[in-house]
Amino acid sequence: MINEEYHYDARMKLNALKILIVEDDLLSRLSLKSRLDFWGEVFVASSKDEAISLIEHSVFDLAFVDLDLESQLAGLDILERLSKVKTYSVVLSGREDEIVIENAYRMGCRDYLSKPFTKSSLELIFKKFSSSINKERTLQELKDVFLTNDSSLVKELEIIEQALLGTRPILVTGESGTGKTFLAKFIHQLSEKTTAGKLPFVHLNCAEISESLIESELFGYEKGAFTGAQKTKKGMLELAHGGILFLDEIATMPLAMQKKLLKAIEEKSFFPLGAEKSVCSDFRLISATCEDLKTKIGKGEFRADFYFRIEGFNVSLKPLRERKDDFNKLLQFFIRKGNRLIVFDSGAKMAIAEYSWPGNVRELEKTIEVLQTKDRGIVTAADLRSILSKSVPSGSKINLEEVKSVGLKNYIEEMEAKILKLALENNDDKVRKTLADLKISNNSYYRILEKCKRAESERA
Amino acid sequence: MPDDIDPSIVHDINSSLSALAGAFDVIKDEWRTNPELVEKILPLTLDKINQLQLQLSKYHRQSP
Numbered sequence: 001m002i003n004e005e006y007h008y009d010a011r012m013k014l015n016a017l018k019i020l021i022v023e024d025d026l027l028s029r030l031s032l033k034s035r036l037d038f039w040g041e042v043f044v045a046s047s048k049d050e051a052i053s054l055i056e057h058s059v060f061d062l063a064f065v066d067l068d069l070e071s072q073l074a075g076l077d078i079l080e081r082l083s084k085v086k087t088y089s090v091v092l093s094g095r096e097d098e099i100v101i102e103n104a105y106r107m108g109c110r111d112y113l114s115k116p117f118t119k120s121s122l123e124l125i126f127k128k129f130s131s132s133i134n135k136e137r138t139l140q141e142l143k144d145v146f147l148t149n150d151s152s153l154v155k156e157l158e159i160i161e162q163a164l165l166g167t168r169p170i171l172v173t174g175e176s177g178t179g180k181t182f183l184a185k186f187i188h189q190l191s192e193k194t195t196a197g198k199l200p201f202v203h204l205n206c207a208e209i210s211e212s213l214i215e216s217e218l219f220g221y222e223k224g225a226f227t228g229a230q231k232t233k234k235g236m237l238e239l240a241h242g243g244i245l246f247l248d249e250i251a252t253m254p255l256a257m258q259k260k261l262l263k264a265i266e267e268k269s270f271f272p273l274g275a276e277k278s279v280c281s282d283f284r285l286i287s288a289t290c291e292d293l294k295t296k297i298g299k300g301e302f303r304a305d306f307y308f309r310i311e312g313f314n315v316s317l318k319p320l321r322e323r324k325d326d327f328n329k330l331l332q333f334f335i336r337k338g339n340r341l342i343v344f345d346s347g348a349k350m351a352i353a354e355y356s357w358p359g360n361v362r363e364l365e366k367t368i369e370v371l372q373t374k375d376r377g378i379v380t381a382a383d384l385r386s387i388l389s390k391s392v393p394s395g396s397k398i399n400l401e402e403v404k405s406v407g408l409k410n411y412i413e414e415m416e417a418k419i420l421k422l423a424l425e426n427n428d429d430k431v432r433k434t435l436a437d438l439k440i441s442n443n444s445y446y447r448i449l450e451k452c453k454r455a456e457s458e459r460a
Numbered sequence: 461m462p463d464d465i466d467p468s469i470v471h472d473i474n475s476s477l478s479a480l481a482g483a484f485d486v487i488k489d490e491w492r493t494n495p496e497l498v499e500k501i502l503p504l505t506l507d508k509i510n511q512l513q514l515q516l517s518k519y520h521r522q523s524p
Contacts, residue, residue, distance in 0.1 A: 025475065027504040031482030034490065034497060068471070094474030097467060115478030119485060 016040045020063040022051040022078055023092070024070065032064060032092075035122060048074045052081065060087045062129055067093040067104065076107050083108020088129050092117065135161055138190060145186055146179065147333055148326045156315050163313035164190055169285040171250075171310055173293075174317030176426060177360030180288035183317065184246045187286060191244065200243030202236045202283075207249035207433030214257055216273055219264070225274025235272055237264055240283035250310065251291040251302060252436050258306040265309055285310060291436075320357040320364060327353070330361065334368040342372055347381035355388055359426060417452040420445070465522045469515060476512040480505065 017040035023029040024046050036042045043058070045051035048069050054060075055078070063082050067075035075091065082089040091104045094115040101112050111128065113121055142157040143149065160183070163170050170187065172180045181203070188201040209217055216226075220235025236245060247253070253261070264270035265285060269278045287310045296302035320327070331352070335342060344352065357363055370387050371379050403411045420438070427433040435445055483505045491498045 025479055027483050027501065027508050028475070028479040030497070030501055030504070031479065031486045034486045034494075035482070066475075068475075092478070094471040094478065095467075096470070096474075115474040116481045117478060118481070 017061040018058065019043070020045065020051070020054060020060040020065075020082075020087070022046075022048075022063065022069070022075065023066040024068075025066070028066070028092075035119070036064075039126065048078060051078050055081050055085065055087075059085055062125075063087050063089040064092055065089055065109070067091055067095060067100065073100070073103075076103060079104060079107035079109050088132060090125055131165055138164060141190070142186070145182075147329045148323065149329075150318065150323050150326050153318050153323065153326075156317065159313050159315050160187060160190075163187070163315075166313075167284050168312030169287065169310050170313045170315065172286065172288040172315045172317065174288075174290060175319045175358075175360055176290050177362030178317040178319060179361055180290075180317060181246075181248055183315070184244070184248075184286045184288060188244050188246075191284070200240055200283075201246065202240040202244070203246045203248065204236050205248040205430070207252040207427070207430045207436065210432070211254050211257075214254065215260070218257070218261065219270055219272050220275075220279075221273035222275045225272075229274070232272075235270075237270060237281045237283070238272070238279050241281040243283055244286055245283045246286045246288070247310075248288045249290075249433055250287040251289040251293060251296055252432055255301075255303060258303045262303070262306045262309050320360040324353075330364060331368070334365050335372075337365075338369060338372040340372045340377070342368075342374075342377050342379055344379045345381075348379045348384050351381040351384045351388075355384075413448075413451050416448050420448050420452070465519065469519050469522065473512065473515045473519060476508055476515060479508050480512065483508070 019036050019040055019042045021029055021032050021036065021042060021044045023032065023044070026046070029044050029046065033042050033044055040061075043054055043060070045054055046069075048071075051065075051069075060082070063078075065075045065078050065082070067073055069075060075093075079089055079091070089109050090111045090113060091109045092113050092115060093100070093104075095101075096114060104112055110132070111125055113125070138161045139154070139158060142160055143154060146153065146157065148154065148157075160170075164187070170184075172183055174180055184203070185201065188199065192199050204217065206214065216229075216233070216235070218235050218237055220233050220238055221229050223229060223232045260270075264281075268282050269280045271278050293302050293307050297304045297307055320330075323330075331344075359366070367384070367387055371383060374383060376383065406414070420434070423434045423438055424431075427437065431445070435442065440448075483501050486501055487498050487505070
């Protein structure tokens with residue numbers, strides 16, 4: 001299938017398509033042929049029989065069919081035959097009644113051009129034809145890079161393939177490690193292919209940057225706008241002009257900034273800090289989050305108007321534990337990615353299947369990397385547990401004796417420290433994200449941190 | 461479209477207009493580079509104009 005698609009695409013690029021015109025009016029036939037000659041080899045039929053004979057002997061990429069030939073609506077039969085051989089067929093008709101249009105679509109026509117039509121509508125047909133060719137290929141590429149055949153994930157990826165045809169924002173949701181950033185970068189690659197040119201890709205992780213810096217990073221500033229602004233700096237919004245602005249962890253975006261960003265997106269212009277002139281910037285926004293934005297809106301932690309601006313094409317990436325059928329494929333991929341091949345014994349395989357993989361694909365990849373550095377090439381359940389237990393708190397296994405010996409207060413403090421450490425690790429040491437995840441204040445964070453340090457020094 | 465007008469007349473008018481619009485595009489773009497084609501198309505265009513004239517008269521006779 002995919003090779004056939006490439007074949008079509010190559011023919012389109014070489015202007016070597018096989019096109020059929022079925023039209024009984026000589027003048028229309030001649031003028032349409034003259035228009036279509038540019039795209040490849042054009043065959044003409046003036047009657048139903050002529051058309052059927054051509055379709056039986058040749059496969060066409062595209063066909064333009066007049067509905068009324070020697071008899072009324074004779075073109076409908078031709079559409080059905082073309083649909084069977086997967087030819088992209090376009091109806092050209094002066095008929096405007098809905099029943100006829102519906103019938104034509106039911107018979108397999110892809111586009112219905114109402115006569116009289118313009119040159120630009122023909123160009124649009126070729127654009128649509130081109131995108132329909134690329135559609136299958138894009139989806140296959142997405143399935144290949146996500147190593148998935150999971151039907152519900154494939155459905156989500158189909159949204160991306162549709163999104164590439166437009167410029168509406170894309171909102172990617174999914175747990176940490178499911179591939180949100182990876183997807184955003186891949187959308188950028190695909191967009192560059194569609195436009196056949198380099199496009200800027202500007203990535204900001206909203207959780208990585210402090211509230212005081214986020215405004216200047218996004219909007220830029222003029223020299224002297226604030227203490228320390230020694231030279232003019234372009235903001236990310238301006239840098240993304242003509243391309244993609246990827247706002248990761250959008251849920252952590254401060255409310256005031258959401259309002260300002262909303263205005264900039266709506267007006268496609270904004271004022272950098274300290275600037276007197278506005279800057280225009282038109283970009284495609286891709287946002288990502290692992291949080292439920294609707295819940296945050298309900299709590300007043302996220303602006304509803306901003307949400308409706310950033311959502312458009314909504315893609316939800318499944319957690320790894322729900323992609324059981326993809327698991328083996330992913331496992332083999334990551335094993336082959338490393339230099340050293342390893343195998344899993346039956347116990348390890350069972351442990352892998354039972355584990356919930358809270359860090360998702362990222363966690364699986366890291367686990368394989370660690371296992372590949374171990375002495376043994378055959379991985380056991382014990383090997384696996386020794387790695388996985390480090391990344392998962394064993395909340396259910398409270399050792400009562402330990403609590404009794406150190407006291408409940410000390411035990412809780414120790415647990416707090418462990419959880420904080422784990423959350424920081426999972427968030428690549430991003431403090432704001434960790435605070436948001438654990439729903440704790442700055443003060444609580446420093447209090448726990450202080451206790452950790454004290455406990456460590458006491459132990460030392 | 462008024463109810464008492466035969467829809468096939470509208471269809472025929474649209475088809476003629478489409479043929480003429482296409483023909484004029486070809487004539488405009490090709491009269492220097494492809495005179496043979498234009499020579500072939502011109503008489504057909506004239507016929508189509510006459511045909512359109514008849515179709516329009518028929519339409520106006522039927523419209524209230």
